[in-house]
Amino acid sequence: MGAHWEFHGMGLLFIREMERCLLSEYQWTNFFRIVPPVGTSLQALAGKSFSYENGTECYKEHDVGRVTKITGPQLTILWERTGNSSVWNCSSEYQWTNFFRIVPPVGTSLQALAGKSFSYENGTECYKEHDVGRVTKITGP
Numbered sequence: 001m002g003a004h005w006e007f008h009g010m011g012l013l014f015i016r017e018m019e020r021c022l023l024s025e026y027q028w029t030n031f032f033r034i035v036p037p038v039g040t041s042l043q044a045l046a047g048k049s050f051s052y053e054n055g056t057e058c059y060k061e062h063d064v065g066r067v068t069k070i071t072g073p074q075l076t077i078l079w080e081r082t083g084n085s086s087v088w089n090c091s092s093e094y095q096w097t098n099f100f101r102i103v104p105p106v107g108t109s110l111q112a113l114a115g116k117s118f119s120y121e122n123g124t125e126c127y128k129e130h131d132v133g134r135v136t137k138i139t140g141p
Helices: 025-031
Strands: 003-008 011-016 019-023 041-044 057-059 064-071 074-079 085-089 100-103 109-111 125-127 132-134
Touching: 057 074, 057 085
Parallel strands: none
Antiparallel strands: 003 011, 011 019, 041 064, 041 100, 064 074, 074 085, 109 132
């Protein structure tokens, strides 16, 4: 059957071979890595880039790529700007989250974290803690 997750409040229910284990937020964020599924868009963070040994550029900061394949612990990412692919080993000590960020797809719901808020310079409130919004458009880096 494999393993899957169910969200339960601030924790996760990890299910593997019909065995259930409720994990707190502390447990899952400190003992598990997120492996983005095929189709996920990733963006290279500021200052991050990669070129092949022959000097051909694969990606540079702010480039967007899509996870096209997962083989064991490895992600294959196809980069839109260059059309080149890179392979990332999720089991290495260099977590992919230190090099890339997930670009949430249009339609994704996002919730503001506790203590986080934003207002425009004219004082109009955009969001406050715990507000939920939906991604409607993606522009620029």
